[in-house]
């Protein structure tokens with residue numbers, strides 16, 4: 001793979017690609033190859049002179065990563081394990097879903113993106129945190145996942161969810177410029193309402209994100225209706241208890257005028273009793289938030305289990321009857337997003 005001593009092209013915003021004596025139209029050609037065609041290989045850029053390609057390849061690296069394993073099927077969920085330039089591993093997940101009503105059905109492709117190698121927050125249901133945090137991803141490593149996953153899928157990606165490995169709000173200095181490139185029509189051109197950031201609840205960063213101009217969506221990993229239950233699952237609750245978290249959410253909603261989502265993974269005997277469902281409905285009402293229920297997906301090395309289907313349905317019914325503004329139950333495809341991300345990487349590093 002490429003040398004780590006060279007800067008990565010995707011770490012530099014394209015309006016800052018300053019190469020001595022390279023005419024502007026040549027930079028525009030490179031931009032089109034990278035963002036429109038997704039070519040991260042100088043040799044494939046057929047309309048550039050050989051001498052220029054050779055010069056540029058001396059100055060910058062194009063590809064932040066290479067795929068080492070692809071698991072799953074292209075009609076449902078496909079996980080991709082990437083090897084970065086420093087031999088670390090991360091994962092992205094492509095999720096295909098058919099949406100729409102009656103005669104109008106469309107296949108939508110969502111990419112679950114990682115923002116860190118590992119994670120420091122140690123949520124108890126998650127494989128990504130089992131080995132701690134190795135490092136933050138760079139802007140180019142975040143954008144690169146999308147370009148290369150789009151190549152892997154062979155089609156446009158409709159939605160992005162930052163729910164892969166890592167806590168996105170813990171890496172805002174790299175994530176914000178990545179979002180600028182993702183949103184720009186000259187970059188990836190994905191609309192803000194198709195982008196969701198999911199946070200475990202880093203209160204100061206939620207407040208910081210409220211000032212970001214684009215209308216990206218925010219999802220909160222709640223997973224417990226009261227502090228006692230939530231802290232069994234999410235150690236971050238000791239730093240930012242539920243009331244403090246909700247005050248930050250209220251500030252975000254007030255500033256952005258945007259509905260947020262409360263994510264809730266249902267774990268047997270831990271947070272799936274109906275008292276928790278009632279509390280969840282109360283919280284959703286207070287924040288005027290959507291609720292997304294996700295039955296737990298088993299993670300190797302962890303003891304927890306998915307509740308029985310009857311309990312899942314009862315929990316769902318209780319939240320819905322508590323007049324939560326909107327409740328969805330994500331039975332299958334989505335579970336990889338939250339619970340199982342990080343498992344491929346753990347297997348790879350334990351080899």
Ligand code: SF4
Pocket residue numbers: 119120121122123126127128129164165166167200
């Ligand atoms: S759920 Fe997210 S924040 Fe929690 S440990 Fe996993 S990657 Fe980190």
